Amino acid sequence: GGAVLQTEQFVLSEDGAAHVDWSHTIDVFPGGQAWEALHRSLASKGQEDSDIYFIVLDNGASLGEAYINLEQMLTIGRDVACESLKVIGTGDTVIGRLTV
Numbered sequence: 001g002g003a004v005l006q007t008e009q010f011v012l013s014e015d016g017a018a019h020v021d022w023s024h025t026i027d028v029f030p031g032g033q034a035w036e037a038l039h040r041s042l043a044s045k046g047q048e049d050s051d052i053y054f055i056v057l058d059n060g061a062s063l064g065e066a067y068i069n070l071e072q073m074l075t076i077g078r079d080v081a082c083e084s085l086k087v088i089g090t091g092d093t094v095i096g097r098l099t100v
Contacts, residue, residue, distance in 0.1 A: 064089035066098045
C-alpha cells in the first residue's frame with residue numbers, strides 16, 4: 001500500500017452533511033511507480049484487484065467505505081469524475097455518499 005491520504009478535521013454543517021473540498025493528484029507516466037501499479041492491477045485475473053477504496057474515518061475509527069473499480073471503468077469506457085459512490089457501513093448499510 002501507499003501513503004495514507006487524509007483531509008483536515010472539519011465540522012459537520014447543520015444538515016449533518018460534510019462538504020469537503022479536497023483533492024489529490026498522482027502523476028502517471030510510462031515506467032513510473034503509479035503506472036506499474038495500475039498495470040499490475042489491470043493485468044490481474046481478479047477484477048477486484050483493480051478496486052480503489054475510500055475509507056471514511058471519525059477520529060481514526062472506520063465509519064464505512066466506498067470503492068470504484070478501474071477495470072469496470074475501462075470496460076464501459078467512462079470516467080467516474082464527479083460520480084457519487086455509496087459509503088457502506090456496518091451490516092452493509094448505506095451511511096452516506098462520497099463524490100469522487
